[in-house]
Amino acid sequence: MLTIIDRYILKRYLATFAAMLLMFIPIGIIIDVSEKVNKMIENKIPILEIAIYYYHFTIYFANSLFPIFLFLSIIWFTSKLANNTEIIAILGSGISFTRFLRPYIIGASIVSVFVLLMGFWVVPASSEGFNNFRYTYLKGGGKEQMRGDNTDVYRQINDNEFLYVNSFNPVSNVAFNFALEKFKKDQLVSKITASRIKWNPEDSTYTMYDFTKRTVGILGDKIEKMPEKKTKFSFELEDLTPVVYIAETLSLSELLDFIDKEKKRGSSNINVYMVVLYKKFSVPVSAFILTIIAVSVSAMKRRGGMGMNLTIGIALAFAYVFFDKIFGVLAEKSSFSPLIAVWFPNFVFGILAIFLLRNAKR
Template sequence: MLTILDRYILKRYLATFMAMLLMFIPIGIIIDVSEKINKMIENKVPFMDVVVYYGNFTIYFANALFPIFLFLSIIWFTSKLANNTEIIAILSSGISFTRFLRPFIIGATIVSIGVLLMGFYVVPKASEGFNNFRYMYLRSGGREQMVGDNTDVYRQLNNKEFLYVSNFNSSSKMAFNFVLEKFDKEKMVSKITASRIKWNEKDSTYTLYDYTKRTVGELGDKIEVLPEKNLKFKFELEDLTPVVYIAETLRVGELIDFIDKERKRGSSNIKVYSVVLYKKFSVPVSAFILTVIAVAVSSMKRRGGMGMNLTIGIAVAFSFVFFDKIFGVLAEKSTFPPMLAVWFSNIVFGILAVYLLRNAKR
């Protein structure tokens, strides 16, 4: 059962965290608008698309920088408790430091559950909208040119079939410069090409524009040419999506299935997808580690006051994010195990949390 002290600390914990989010997110939006306003005007972006984009941006931005916001908010209000000698009064009343830490752990549990559920269900949708907007309006000349230079998608669907598209538009569910090749014992059996391929959600078919099918025969090739044709394929819509952000747009169940499917195909991008999956679980755990570190660092009354605690807090928070980003990229680009890379920051800072907690108890 929560005591008055528990409710007081828990309320301050959650209120300060929310205040930190509400303070920094508008700053992030203002900076983003200042950087992109010229592109938006140039490409005549509809106002509602901008509104939706910044809704998605808010979720995406808050999720990416959540460790920094959480850590600084705890440093802030715990330092105020220490400067007002409230912590000395609490511990002098016979309450142990471990007992004093309990409402902080409860707050970390609430935050981590929220972050976990957001990462499973809300962030993927926001990430899709965020990336779609950038690729449609900001990275190229507008709606007609999609992603730029890195959009080519190559897929080995199975042992016999290979797929290629030059780029993909998630909003219109359309891909361009489509090629599907089928082989039998290293010999081409058929090749289908189209300038565009569009997904039809109603009947789960694809419409191919400027359709051409070449069937290789022993005596001669058979060629079929049509301006437009509807077909059903065994591959899924996600197979047309570029690697750049596909993993970020899938919910946890979909992502696990997608990774399993890509592993069976022998995809070279398994590490990229695995990093995204493991981070869905490692980021919520970091709430507990950062909470313990923040309380241990800021519960002592220092000569430099709150400013000294904030300086230490900012250094630790950015070090955590730095390690997290560096080892994430290392896992994607090298032979470093993705799971170890994703959890490395939690392991290192978890050890630091234990060390600081022991010193704080003294």
């Protein structure tokens, strides 16, 4: 049962967080517009496209910086409570500091569930719209950059088939120096090669040029050659080199299926996808850790007032974001465990939260 004090603090918690979002998102939009307005004019982008982009930008921006917004909003209104001696009055009435934290934890739970659900379904769609716009209209050679390295692509399609292409053009859907090998119990059964292969979207087929198929036999190999051959395969050429931000655009179930498929294919980008998966769960948990730190830092009335609390809060918030980004990149670019990289900032700041909470209780 929530008391009057619980409802009062919870209302301030959620209202200040919402106000912080509404205050900083327009600033983010203005800065983004000032940086990109020249390219928007040069590329003659339709107003409707720009409006849709900034709808996606708002969600993408808020999700990316949500820990900072939440942290600063709690610092802000808790410092006001402390400066108005409201916290002293609450604790002086016999309420323990742990009991005082209850509405904060309830607020963190509400925000955490909201961020978790947004991360599963809403944020992926906005990430796709945000990134598609950037690569299509704002980056030179953006469509080519969307797929990263398109040379020497080697993939395992399933348990028995392996595919190789020397290079892949995602714009024309053409791959060069194509080879498809089929094995049975580690023994080569057949191999198909072609100088190039083209995807035909109108009938979902492939056209292979300079086609050669070698079928391995007990008494001798069978060779089949044709200048051009049209057929169907179980893979799609676009799947050879997924767009660099593909994991961000998938819902939870789609991401799990995609990661499973990429693991079987031996994808070199698997760590990137695992980081995205783990962050869907670690970011909501950070709401609890940052809430405890923010309350512990700002509940005491300091000589510097709210300014001192905000200074400490901003330093801690940016330290958290710094750790999060550094370890995320470390996992994506090396063999460092994505699980450890994603959860390490929460672990470190969780220990800090316990220390600060014990100190605040005194």
